[in-house]
Amino acid sequence: MHGRLKVKTTEQQEKEKKIERAAKLKSYRQAMDTILQRRSEGHKDETQLKISAQVLQSNPDITTLWNIRKEILLHLLEKPVEEGEQSIDKDTRLNKELDLTQACLMINPKSYGAWYHRTWSLEHMVSPNWNKELALCNKYLQLDERNFHCWDYRKWVAAQAKVSCQDELEFTMEKIGENFSNYSAWHYRSKLLPILHPGDNNNTIQESTLHSELDLVQNAAFTDPEDSSAWFYHTWLLGKEEEKLSIIYCLIQDKTIKLALTRPVQDNQIKIYINEKEIALSWKGEDERYNSLWETEILCNSGDTVKLSVQDQNLEFSQTENGKELVQGAGWKSPEKRFINLPNEKTETVLKQALDNCSQLLDLEPDSKWTLFTKTLILLALDSHKNHQDIVEGLSKLMKLDSPRKNYYQDFLNRVKTEYRIEQGDYEAITSDHQLSDNKVIYHSQYLPALHV
Template sequence: MASRHGQKKVKEEAPELVKAREERESAILKDYLGLKETLKEVIDSQKRDNDALKVTTALLRKSPDYYTVWNVRRTILKEGFLDSADDDTANQIYTNELDFVQENLKLNPKSYWMWNHRRWCLEHMSQPRWDRELGMVNKFLEIDSRNFHGWDYRRYIIRQLDLVDKEASDNVLDRAQAEFDFTTSKIHKNFSNYSAWHNRSTLLGKLAEAMTEEEKQSIVDNEFDLVKNAIYTDPEDQSAWLYDLWLIGREQKSISVLGASVISFHPLEIVVAFDQTVKLRNAFTVSTRLEHVAVPLEGEWKATGSDASLGSVWIFQQAPGAVYGPTVEVLFFTEDVCAVRAGSTLQSAVCFELETLNQDLNEISGQLTRLVVGKNLMFDVTKRIGPVAGPDGTIETQPSSSKHLVTSLTSSESLEGRVELLQREIASVRELIEIEPDCKWPIQILSTLLSELRETVSIHSMQAKEIDDECIELQEKLISIDPLRQERYEDRRTQLVFDRETLSIIKDSKRFPEIEFAPEQPRGLDLTMRGLTHIPTSSYFIHLHSLNLDSNAIKSTRFLRNLLNVRRVNLSNNLIERLEGVQHAPSLEFLNLENNMIAKWEDVVAGFVFWREGKLARTGCSVKVLLGLNPVIENEGGENVLEQRWEDVGEVGIEIQWKSNELLLAEQEELEQQLQGAKDDGGEQGSFKMDGSRRVSTTVVEFAS
């Protein structure tokens, strides 16, 4: 007899019971489908009577999340009942709707559409009972204190009550205190109530506005005690940890302008680079001096890459026929730049004065490499120091000092308070990690706090290096204990490694808003075997001539679009599946993509489909691409088939090498041995050449004079 150990027991139903249940379900489905058909007739006929309203009532009782029915119901109410109703009648209709929604909420209290319909009713009533609504939502939160729909609706009701009392600030403040106490009671009942923690953070800011510094410090201390009690009770729950991070706060990051440079003279092109992705609210002003008179220079700003509306590298190209003098000036203000990353702002207006007389324009050929200024980006410019007049003529002054965030509620004139808090919290988290060494949340918070501490010290100090090393180790530990979120930790580790490996490029700006390149810049950078999954800030590499990224885990080549000066890039032994961004790398001459994961012909061609429109086509440059050991070779029928298909692409100035360098060297050695053997046998020495590559075009396109 077979063992039933470990098998789930299933109670067998009598055939007559199964048949009865199936008949009931069939009848329910038939009734539901019939109601849907009737609703369609209501919509088509534009009925606005009680019968039409009853159809929506019946459907919503069966399916309260059917948002289309809620929309139809509102239309029926507005056009069939409310348009001709007086205030008393209209209020009674809305009250009936509130009762109807409340009944359905008991069945499904987490329905967006029912809470939304309730708001619609209240906002159209002449005298809504906001206090009654607060009592109603209290009952729902008693049933389920973690219902975020209820919490969101509660905040909405409080906002409406505050609007009613906008002239009575004491009432508003008392209400905020009452809500704060309400969150306290809910948190004490369940520390894992994220909605209560979140609501608490929104209320504290409001309460702190009326507090003295001593009162703020007292409430901050109490909050840290509360959150630590929650964390030590359940260190795996994220709610208290997220509140802890909010309480500690993060200082606002500024947008840094890495520099500006003239990169082309026919037409005039100017590049401005930032340390992060930005959008332009207003186009930067470009002007030139003609006969000692400042004249605006017409042209267009575009970001590199497929989306010209955002990027970290922006290029200005003059309008056809525009004339410029010996210098051009680029000017932009804080409100002209908007960061994609929330919280980042440009700290002050920036002005660059760029010389255009250092080049003999008669000698400039079509090769872009002759056009690119050969120095570091920051040293191609003279940054004008001093106040800059704004659009209204006023002078934008630099702040003499800035306050540093200590917690989300307090700040200090110096960094001492911030450092003291971070060190205290780091010590506390370390203690918890000793107790719970494999708990992911304390490790994540420790990494975040260490990163914040690193912002307070010199980036080239030994302490910064120790922090970087520890943060990288923490990410590696997180990868091992939480493999489901491996990619997130790998990306964070990549950012940390990138910051550490690019320290030589960045000047020790400590905590100044502006990041600057170091005086001495390398022409090449070797980042092999660093475990990088992407290039976080590719604008840092805008001045490089060569970049070696061999043996990493990089998945995309889109970062190439920002490497305006790069000649040689090695991306062999990575995880790249598609060739992208190459048409925006104007100086590229050699690209190694051997042993990646490019599997389809379309993913090869994708990198060159805009070649003729890109910089390489205009300048006549060519690039050699190594694609050996990619799956595309076998998938598409081998090197010979790919060579024939490549001819169909046309003359685009690209040399493709399908075989790997290792294979070519092995074949060359074998041929040399055969030749040597033939010579030893008395035969004639032949002349053979095996390069495994195919030149598609050597056409050179020069600028018109």
């Protein structure tokens, strides 16, 4: 049939591709053999750079070649210029590396090696163009707004370029506005807000900022309830503040002291004084270096004043003749002093509105796991005692709805139950709980010896 285009069969196409792949593989192996052979012979020259660049533009993920290039570049940058040789400015040479990495990123925008080599090249430049790098980030984030390699690179570039945290926060808002499902933008936001609007504890934010962020993230979450990005950020906003270091209790029995703390410390951070004189003691714990429960033997007389000091936390007591003595400190938990404190009136209003939104969405989508999980977290933040049963039921239902993460919810449930029972002083319930006894981790175990007293 004259004039008609002949279409190759699938078998013919596959055969040609196989021949092409074999040729590329042969060429790649030859190039790698040449590079490695020349390296073993000590060659650190332009030829080596040229051959490695050709291979990397075909496959940017060969970490060995990027490392060989660094080795060559360091040699060439420090090598004195010999007579007759053309001098190459340091930044000119490294700009060629930037061109190479950009070409490689066009092939694979998520190449670890290419992004890292670009960072390395800029670190060794005299006058890097940070505005150009920011523009490059914008370009790649337009192609894929969730490229976390580029987001990490942008954070570093922004820091080098002295871009303000406020400008970066506005950039995250721009990206979130383009696509609510931008996990990297939400995550970057969680790193910027504690710097711009710090709360009382580490990695927390001011209450007014928390309220506005909850409003923002709810709009995103309820736009697409099945997308996890906004829900994860919502979880971070509701996260429990890190507990401040304080002494829970000091248990004295038969000249032995057990000291429990809300957070782990090193043994050299614990000081003990008898009648105002510091005594050197050998403390023991499960981990020799870092524990929240320490034990030591002490020799003192009945009636001696003993003082414990851990950083700025202090506890004083008198040694008794016989039996046990339990001295409770500021970190002791009770129904009034909880692991999760009750919110103030304004925060409570915001949380109740979020709870109502979750309830409405669950009426429409009863099996929405992210909505149910967020509702459970809100109940926990509002009043962990009053809502305890609802929290337990929510986590139990999530084990069925989201079976791949069943162990996570079970672990979360164990922690919630343990905290509730410690606050109630219910030692028997903790030790007899079948779920906890089968689990390798018992949360807040430093409280248990005192509950048993």
